Amino acid sequence: MIDATHDPALRSWVASAQAAGTDFPIQNLPFASFRRQGTAEPYRGGVAIGDQVLDLAALQRSGTLQGLAATAAAAAAQPQLNTLMAMGPAAWSALRQALSGGLRAGAPQQSAWQACLVPQAEAEYGLPARIGDYTDFYTSVHHATNIGRQFRPDNPLLPNYKWVPIGYHGRASSIGVSGQRFRRPVGQTLAPGAAAPRLGPCQRLDIELELGVFIGTGNALGEPIAMEEAEDHVFGLCLLNDWSARDIQGWEYQPLGPFLSKNFATTVSPWIVTLQALAPYRVAFERPAGDPQPLPYLDSAHNRAAGAFDIQLAVELQSATMRAAGQAPAPIVQTSYRHAYWTVAQMVAHHTVNGCNLQSGDLFGSGTLSGPTLDQAGALIELTSGGTQPVRLPNGEVRTWLQDGDSVVLRGWCARPGAARIGFGRCEGTVLASAVAA
Amino acid sequence: MIDATHDPALRSWVASAQAAGTDFPIQNLPFASFRRQGTAEPYRGGVAIGDQVLDLAALQRSGTLQGLAATAAAAAAQPQLNTLMAMGPAAWSALRQALSGGLRAGAPQQSAWQACLVPQAEAEYGLPARIGDYTDFYTSVHHATNIGRQFRPDNPLLPNYKWVPIGYHGRASSIGVSGQRFRRPVGQTLAPGAAAPRLGPCQRLDIELELGVFIGTGNALGEPIAMEEAEDHVFGLCLLNDWSARDIQGWEYQPLGPFLSKNFATTVSPWIVTLQALAPYRVAFERPAGDPQPLPYLDSAHNRAAGAFDIQLAVELQSATMRAAGQAPAPIVQTSYRHAYWTVAQMVAHHTVNGCNLQSGDLFGSGTLSGPTLDQAGALIELTSGGTQPVRLPNGEVRTWLQDGDSVVLRGWCARPGAARIGFGRCEGTVLASAVAA
Structure with missing residues (x-):
């Protein structure tokens, strides 16, 4: 309000x-x-x-x-x-x-x-809260389509996507606050054509530009939260970088989903912007023409009228060379949360429809928030078309995947005529060299 | 020792x-x-x-x-x-x-x-510990093969299985101790041939017979635990039932893994049997002839010689009718943990090889512990061949999937000549009716 x-x-x-x-x-x-x-x-x-x-x-x-x-x-x-x-x-x-x-x-x-x-x-x-459980969603249809296209060119989006707010459980212990510095993960990967996997430092280290959702009041086991009450259970939003090791992910993720490719580090902004503060930036939740309407348990009049938020999001990258030269992080992506296919309220209602209990301080990730065009991609795997189209930094360096010493800064803000501009601060993390040689 | x-x-x-x-x-x-x-x-x-x-x-x-x-x-x-x-x-x-x-x-x-x-x-x-993070593994090759056969008859086991101790993150908040009673979960399912999913109570509610592993001492982010030290980080083992909604799972699990099909309840035994108590029941960790040997980070002389445990496991079922008639839970499955394809130490080493930090009280599930033959299956989906071959209870009732009022009891024990028999007590959970009508 x-x-x-x-x-x-x-x-x-x-x-x-x-x-x-x-x-x-x-x-x-x-x-x-x-x-x-x-x-x-x-x-x-x-x-x-x-x-x-x-x-x-x-x-x-x-x-x-x-x-x-x-x-x-x-x-x-x-x-x-x-x-x-x-x-x-x-x-x-x-x-x-x-x-x-x-x-x-x-x-x-x-x-x-x-x-x-x-x-x-x-x-x-x-960390602003003791995070009991961390759940990562997958709410950008553009991200799901871009990623799916790399695996299944003819059928990029799976049949459940437009019905189910897809999510999976993440690791709470390795969530750190802005300023987090972490070692490049080591893991198993299978080289194309190789007969056996090998262990080594990740070669395809990526970011995921996300928003985090902090749960305020929880629910008892067995008692779902209805759409109409869902937002009353949400304290606020933060920035979240779901660092991802794409080569480890590709080899490990079947059939139970990403695991070591994700759980080595997740960085959140220190500041939680409350849903109340975001009230002037609500926008209608709209499905593209021809898409199915959500099932009743994922639908409400309020959600249709004002369930989405128009939050501008940006990714900046600063290499070690740039940092040594005193050059500020350079923007590589800008997009908006308004492009998400599922709202915050829908995440809450879906997560609890089976009776699962949420607790105060639980964290949701929105999933990578890519917009409709590739320059709005929230992950390097999309922005660089699977590592084939490098991004050029202002000092002439290029990136397909992250290099040691790279810092990535996420930013978020809301601005429109007739309302005060508000922002999320910074969410910064830095890649350190792996503990083992390549 | x-x-x-x-x-x-x-x-x-x-x-x-x-x-x-x-x-x-x-x-x-x-x-x-x-x-x-x-x-x-x-x-x-x-x-x-x-x-x-x-x-x-x-x-x-x-x-x-x-x-x-x-x-x-x-x-x-x-x-x-x-x-x-x-x-x-x-x-x-x-x-x-x-x-x-x-x-x-x-x-x-x-x-x-x-x-x-x-x-x-x-x-x-x-609950014996405050569980920060819960990870569920998939260490039974027999379970993975049985399940895979239902989806991919010609190629049941995925190529990564014999290299990667597959695991995924689970939900900590809904873990309860023996005696847990939970409502049948509600969720989206897609009927065969249907154009759209529907929301309703799970129709294919299943158990998963697992052992739980409680982490003792943790590790710092970025500092993997080597195989040689892995068991020093393990406090002990318990029984664990990873209740599963197979119809919800089938519709939701692509591409990020099981979510609402698992996180409505997980039951553990109250008693944690320490690794020290299990010392007389260690057995060699052996790979079938022709299978690849584990990568070096998953291998140690101790693991080969004595990394597995011969723990007998059983599942008993008591229907509401049996309970009303004073009939004890009836055995439906018996198997052993020695059939697992990956050991406790390998779970710890794999989980941390990328730098992920474990914390005291974290819980691992072994994954469903099915043995080599179908009567050793740790889940109804295997035992009943996907719901087609009902199990008969002593009073004449039959089960493909769990019905409301069913209690499931897991038991575990170790026995061999020259050592004292020790056991895990009971891990019991009961299915209550769903909050909504079918």
Whole structure:
């Protein structure tokens, strides 16, 4: 619901919240888990405002919040946000209203709140939640078609795709927050024509541009969540990079799906943008003409009218050479989440229709968010047509697959006339050399 | 390593530990998380001895343990065993030695220990560990071949099977302990020849007879566990039923693997039998003549000589009618874990070769443990040849797939001349009616 907290005219007493192009104006108010860099302070919840983090533990101690907002801030003062997530929409909304009120220009308690600010430049971030289970979906029909075409040129999209929001379980233990550095995975691959596989470092290391969905309130085993209530169970969205080893994947994935090709690392942004903040960027969920309508358990009037989100997404790449030369990460892809074939609510309803229980802090990945054209591809396997069409970087380097030392930065933001631009910050990860020689 | 704790002549002052056919003689000493039924007592670790549970929290308070064994018992006094699991083999061994010493006939502190016993008949069990991630493997070549034959009669086994210990990620949130009762899952299925899928209760509900593997000590991200160290990271084994909805699975599993067909419930036994207890039941890991030898990262001299375990496994079924008539569950399958194509150590080494991090309390499933002949099949889909050859129960009822009210009991035990028989107890789960009508 759009309310006064979304008013584009709203201004904060934190000056940087008005900076051109900031991801974090007062209309956003995303959540993270943070502490001061290089300290042994406990992690606690924080909210981004301009170039600052509002420390929710300090704010709670300040005694300037009352009622449900104070209870929610106390929950958010914990090292991870699971307790806040479990409180549900009324608590999230009360906290958002209080934060919007306290941070706006002219707010009476500015000096007490000022003391709760920590510059983002001095912060380090933890995982925003204890993630019990991580599920990765496959909601881009363009990605599914592009990938399918490489395996089955005449029949790229499987018959279930337009009926089933395909998903599979991922690995929670190897999810890291932006800044994650991981070794190039080692695994079995079968060279074309070879009689036997060999073990070695991945040669086709890829990214997957995704959004993450953090579950707020869960459900009991055996009690599905209906479409009409699905969004009430969602706390917010983040950026997610589902690093993928395509050569390992090709050899291992039959018949039970990807495993070691995915579970060596997954990187999320520190900031979770709430569904409330995204309200001005809802768009209709539309099926292309001729496509089947979703089964009733995946359909609702609200979903049809406004179940999708128009979130702009971009991928940037910085090689080790670029970094050494002080060159910023270079954009290689831009697309939008609006092209997804299944919505957030449909993921929740599908995941629970069989009785599966979700828990506060569970994470969904959207699956690679490729748009309709190849320059909107969310993975190198598509962007480079299976490694045959290299991408050129500004300094003349080329990439088909990731090289050691490469950093990949995901970005996301929403912008339209009549609404404040809001963003997701950065989701960055860096590939280190493998532990073994090729 | 076989030591004095395995001596078949060893007797306990707990008389029921000598009862014929007991799963829990003094040579076993498996761990669970328990409390007295119907109380609000905290769960804590316990060890089975005969028909009793030795309460490790009470034992720790008794002050009768010293040194590392006392530290390990203090860890095991927590509601779940993760801390004990994280302590590693030296601590597990010290605790086993102390328990074996204190429970054996003639032990000096019998009266203090006697006060720490709770009858199993008065106990209820929790999940033995907080399970961060659950991975299900596919280690029975017989199961893989039987299932593959139903889909690809001419080419049942995929080319990767004899090289890759196939696995995929499962759902941790819906794992329950023996006694779990769950609703028949609802999901999308596509009837043969139908143009569109429909939503409804699963019509082909199945079991999967598996062993579970609880990880003890984990590894850091990026640091694989070598075969030679793999078993040091394993705390013990339990029974596991990976309930499966075959009709939902058939429609959803391409291309990313099983999802809603599996994640509605998974049942484990309360008791974890340690690798130490299983030492007398090690057998050689042998590949059939002509099969490829494992790649070096999946091979070790110890694994070849003694990497497999000869654990007898059985499935029993009790229908609602049988239960009402006071008839015990009837055996429908018996097999052995020795037929598995990949060992516990190989699962650990493979899972981490890409750098994936395991954590204390993580759970692996072995995959359905079917033996070489169809009467050794660990799933109804094999036992009934895809639902075409019904199984007859003693009261005349027949089953192709599970019906509402059916309880399935898994059992496991080890027995051979010159060693004490040890067992896993029961792993029981019951199917309730679906939340929606067919």
